[in-house]
Amino acid sequence: MTPTRWLLLALTVVGVSILAIAVGTIPVPISAIWDAVRGTGDTQLTYVVRALRLPRVVMASLVGVGLGMSGAALQGTMRNPLAEPYLLGVSGGAAVGAVLGQAAGVGGVFLPLAAFAGAIVAVLAAFVVAHAAGARGDPRVLLMAGVVVGAFANAAIMVILANAEPNTVRNALWWMMGSVGEAAWPQIAVLLGYILIGGGALVALGREIDVLALGEEAAAGLGLNVDTAIRRVFFVASLLAAATVAAAGLVGFVGLVVPHIARALGLRKHRPLLLASALVGATLVVSADLLGRVLRPPAELPLGAVTALVGVPFFLAKLRRLT
Amino acid sequence: MSVFYFAALFSASLLGACQHSEPRDAGSVRDDFGAAVIVGAPPRRIVSLNPTTTEVLFAIGAGSRLVGRSMYDAFPESALAVPNLGAALRPNVEAIIGAKPDLVLLYASQDNRDASERLRQAGIATAALRIDSIAQFERDTRLIGRITGDSVRANMVVDSVRATLDRVRAATRSLARPTVFFHTWDRPLITIGGGSFLNELVDIAGGRNVYGDLPGPSGIVTVEDVVRRNPDYVFASPITAKNLRADPRWQALPAVRAGHVLVFDTLVVGRPSVTLGAAARSLADLLHPGAVR
Numbered sequence: 001m002t003p004t005r006w007l008l009l010a011l012t013v014v015g016v017s018i019l020a021i022a023v024g025t026i027p028v029p030i031s032a033i034w035d036a037v038r039g040t041g042d043t044q045l046t047y048v049v050r051a052l053r054l055p056r057v058v059m060a061s062l063v064g065v066g067l068g069m070s071g072a073a074l075q076g077t078m079r080n081p082l083a084e085p086y087l088l089g090v091s092g093g094a095a096v097g098a099v100l101g102q103a104a105g106v107g108g109v110f111l112p113l114a115a116f117a118g119a120i121v122a123v124l125a126a127f128v129v130a131h132a133a134g135a136r137g138d139p140r141v142l143l144m145a146g147v148v149v150g151a152f153a154n155a156a157i158m159v160i161l162a163n164a165e166p167n168t169v170r171n172a173l174w175w176m177m178g179s180v181g182e183a184a185w186p187q188i189a190v191l192l193g194y195i196l197i198g199g200g201a202l203v204a205l206g207r208e209i210d211v212l213a214l215g216e217e218a219a220a221g222l223g224l225n226v227d228t229a230i231r232r233v234f235f236v237a238s239l240l241a242a243a244t245v246a247a248a249g250l251v252g253f254v255g256l257v258v259p260h261i262a263r264a265l266g267l268r269k270h271r272p273l274l275l276a277s278a279l280v281g282a283t284l285v286v287s288a289d290l291l292g293r294v295l296r297p298p299a300e301l302p303l304g305a306v307t308a309l310v311g312v313p314f315f316l317a318k319l320r321r322l323t
Numbered sequence: 324m325s326v327f328y329f330a331a332l333f334s335a336s337l338l339g340a341c342q343h344s345e346p347r348d349a350g351s352v353r354d355d356f357g358a359a360v361i362v363g364a365p366p367r368r369i370v371s372l373n374p375t376t377t378e379v380l381f382a383i384g385a386g387s388r389l390v391g392r393s394m395y396d397a398f399p400e401s402a403l404a405v406p407n408l409g410a411a412l413r414p415n416v417e418a419i420i421g422a423k424p425d426l427v428l429l430y431a432s433q434d435n436r437d438a439s440e441r442l443r444q445a446g447i448a449t450a451a452l453r454i455d456s457i458a459q460f461e462r463d464t465r466l467i468g469r470i471t472g473d474s475v476r477a478n479m480v481v482d483s484v485r486a487t488l489d490r491v492r493a494a495t496r497s498l499a500r501p502t503v504f505f506h507t508w509d510r511p512l513i514t515i516g517g518g519s520f521l522n523e524l525v526d527i528a529g530g531r532n533v534y535g536d537l538p539g540p541s542g543i544v545t546v547e548d549v550v551r552r553n554p555d556y557v558f559a560s561p562i563t564a565k566n567l568r569a570d571p572r573w574q575a576l577p578a579v580r581a582g583h584v585l586v587f588d589t590l591v592v593g594r595p596s597v598t599l600g601a602a603a604r605s606l607a608d609l610l611h612p613g614a615v616r
Contacts, residue, residue, distance in 0.1 A: 025547040047575040052547055055572075174510040181545070182510075184571055298548035 001265055001272060009265075009279045016283050017061060020290040021053045025298055028053065059183035060289040060303070061282035062191050063251060064258075065199065066244040068281020069274050070237040071255025072262060073202050076209040076270050077233045080142065081318055084255030085119075085241035088146035091252065092153030093122020094238075094245035099157055099172055103164070109190050115242035118153075123238055125149045178249040178304025180289055187247055194243035199278060201236045206271035209233060213270070251304050253311020254281055254288075260318070284310075352466060355431035355453040356439055365472035366426035366448065370419050372411040375454045375596040376428040377402050379464050382597045383476040391422040398596070416441050426470065428452060455540045457488070457523050460595045480597055487600025488527055491607050494615040495529025501555035501610060503530040504578070506563050511543045520595035528606035529614065530556070550575050556583045556610065585609040 022028045026048050028036065035041030036049035067085065074083040085091045097118020098111060106114045129145035157176070161169045202209075208229045211219045216226050244251065261284075262276040285303070288310065292301035352360050370391035371377040377396035380386050386401060393411035396402050408418045412434040419427060419442060427442050429435045431453035442449040450470065452463045461481045468477020503525050505515045515521040516537025525532045533552040534544065557578050559567055564586045573579045587609065592602040607615045 025545065026551050044575075044577065047580075048547070048550060051571050051573075051575040052550070170508075171510045182572070293545075293547075298545055298551075299543055300545050 001267055001276070005265065006276075009276060013061065013279050013282045013286070016286050016290070017057050020057045020060070020286050021049060023290060024048075024053065024293055055183035055185060055188060056180045056289060057286055059180040059188050059191065059248065060286045062188065062195050063180060063244045063248045064254060064281035064283065064285030065278040066191070066195050066240040066281070067251060067254040067285070068258035068262075068277035068279075069199050069202050070240040070244075071281075072259040072270070072274050072277035073205070073209060073233050073237040074255065075259050076213045076273070077230055077237075078142065079213055079215065081260070082140075082143055082256065082315065084253065085237065086250065086252035086255060087143055087150070087315075089122040089126050089149030089153060090119045090146075090238050090241045091245050091250050092150035093125075094119040094242040095176060095250055096153045096156050096160075097121075097242065098246050099160055102172075103160065108186070109193075112190065112194050112239075112243040112246040115246040116239050119238040119242040119245075120235070122149050122153060123234055125152075174302075175249045176304075177302035178251040178307070179300075179302055180248050180285075181300060183248075191243055191247040194239065198236050198240035198243065199274070202233070202240070203271055203274050205229075205233055205236065206269070206274060209270040249304060251285065251307050253307050253315065254284055256318075257311055257314050258284060260314075352469075354450040356436060356451045358439065358443065358449070358451070360450045360470065361448060362469055366424075366470065368422070368424045369426045369428065369471070370408065370422050370424040371396065371428040372408065372414050372419075373428060373430040373452070373454070374398060374411075374594050375460065376430075376452065376463070376467060377405075378594070378596045378598075379467055379477075379480070380428075380471070382480050383464070383468055383471065383473040385467075385471045385473055388471070390424055391419060398590075398594070398598075414438050416445075420445055420447070426450070428467070430454070454595050455518055455520060457520050457595065457599060460520065460599060461485070484597060484600045488603050491600070491603040491615050492527045495527070495607055495611055498529050498611050498614060500529055500531045502533050502552075503610070504533050504549050504552070504554035504557045504576075506557055506559045506567070507541065509563065509566070512545060512549075513541050514544050514549075516540055516542045520599065521592070524592070524599070524603045524606055525558075527603045528610050530606070530610050546572050546575065554578055556585050558585050558587050558606070558609075560589045561586050 018030060018033060021033050022030050028045055028049055032041050032045055033049060036046045037054065039046050071084040074085065074088065075081055094115035098115040101111055101114025126142065126145040126149045129148060130142040133141050133145065161172055208224065211222055211224050212226065212229055219226050258277045258281045259273065261280045262273050265276060267273040267276050288306040289303055292303055292306045295301055352362065354360050367388055368390045369380065369385065369388050371380055371389060372393040374396045377389065377392050378398045380389060381399050381402060389405045391408040392402055392405045394407050394409055395411055406422065408422065409415050411430060412432055416438050424447055427447055427449045429439055429449065429451045431451040435451055439449050439451045454460055454463050464477050464481050468474040505521055505525065507513050507515060514534045515532065516539050517535045518538060519540040522532045522535055533554045534542065555578060557567065564584045567573045567579055567584055588605055591598050591605050604615055
């Protein structure tokens with residue numbers, strides 16, 4: 001990909017973000033955004049931009065970065081174009097971890113770790129189920145295992161909530177539909193930390209993912225310890241997904257769609273592919289959040305619902321090509 | 324705002340309100356599901372799964388005949404001694420039948436349609452009553468009085484509530500009417516619409532609900548839209564008020580920045596019941612201190 005294309009990709013993120021800050025129930029003139037961000041413009045617009053729009057746009061872009069990179073790494077490692085954290089049950093497991101964590105009083109920096117613990121359990125469970133089905137090589141079997149694990153995670157959450165206060169239940173169900181509407185800076189800082197660590201680690205693992213993408217035998221032939229490498233990638237990809245779940249709930253299909261768009265840009269090697277996925281992911285989730293806000297105003301559609309509306313047809317098209 | 328009314332409002336706003344029908348003055352009347360309720364010999368074992376009907380039963384002197392209530396029915400305090408049968412929406416029908424009632428009062432939410440039919444099939448007189456507005460409270464209180472044979476006291480309760488409401492209305496009539504945002508739930512953000520008793524109470528207390536144009540008893544809204552409607556005051560429960568002041572998002576609302584968050588008493592304001600008069604008065608005291616004598 002040429003530097004010009006990279007620049008265009010980055011400018012798309014900026015452009016969509018500016019649009020997302022400007023458009024909403026209260027229109028903010030694009031010319032007034034910079035003044036509002038600096039706090040030198042109209043007081044009311046400053047509050048709207050600083051307290052409401054900017055946090056959610058930043059949060060949405062970080063969620064997109066995390067899910068996009070996570071999906072790109074999983075698809076490459078598993079050589080499965082349908083792999084992504086939501087469909088693999090990783091996000092569902094993370095949700096269980098986060099709900100249990102919150103019930104135990106875990107918050108702030110540690111909440112993503114509780115989600116991460118749940119995600120890891122889900123990943124292991126999906127692998128065990130797929131292995132027991134005796135078709136480890138078939139990408140569709142692992143997906144099915146992931147979907148089953150995700151359904152189990154959902155049931156587990158319902159069981160946990162059965163004895164919870166009605167208030168807690170409603171809040172938890174709302175959170176599970178995915179939303180960046182309540183974004184606040186402390187939360188964003190935590191997510192940013194995890195994205196920097198996890199994203200950096202994935203880029204560092206980029207070469208290994210390239211080798212894994214050749215297939216297990218070829219990778220072993222090239223001297224790579226395949227099992228260790230796969231585990232490492234899964235570990236980091238799950239951490240990224242878990243951090244987004246802890247911050248914004250379940251936002252599905254982003255990890256599925258984004259890497260395909262990045263590959264359509266002509267990228268094959270995973271370092272650039274991961275970086276492009278980060279940018280495309282940010283664009284996609286910021287756009288989805290914007291769409292959710294403007295489709296049926298003044299109500300807002302849950303972010304997870306919007307991404308599913310985009311992602312499910314995409315998934316079906318890809319599934320058709322696979323069979 | 325009690326959890327029950329939140330749940331009821333939420334289900335009503337999602338599923339749409341059911342049709343209304345006014346009771347007739349014959350030997351049988353129709354409840355809000357359109358089913359006949361026979362008015363005959365006064366019932367002796369009553370199950371009431373709605374904080375309002377339970378409170379009304381105590382107010383009209385029929386509280387001792389209660390053999391079951393919902394987990395939300397906590398008023399008056401003596402109601403807590405009545406066996407708790409659990410949920411008020413999608414209730415446990417077996418538990419209700421186990422209490423051997425000869426009358427069951429339900430809230431007329433779509434969630435309760437199935438339970439209502441099954442109780443009737445079990446041969447138990449069942450009345451599903453929608454109580455969202457002040458008029459419905461008056462109608463249902465009189466109706467419950469007729470069914471239980473306590474019409475005189477039921478009419479007294481209605482008259483007493485009405486007298487207080489009239490007094491508050493008269494005291495605030497000539498005053499300026501500040502606009503109000505009524506915060507009832509956080510995730511999702513829910514407020515009251517034109518179909519709620521709270522909308523009427525705000526009006527009687529001398530305010531104007533900025534979401535009075537919402538058709539149902541409640542609706543899901545967004546912080547941004549509240550900011551756009553720019554209310555003069557925010558009504559909130561004590562816990563919500565604390566959260567609002569601490570939440571940076573709500574700083575976008577001028578009323579919150581100006582400290583115009585009015586904390587209402589959830590025990591008085593949360594339900595359309597015998598406390599309606601006191602509720603109107605307490606809201607008026609917050610909006611127009613000293614206006615109601």
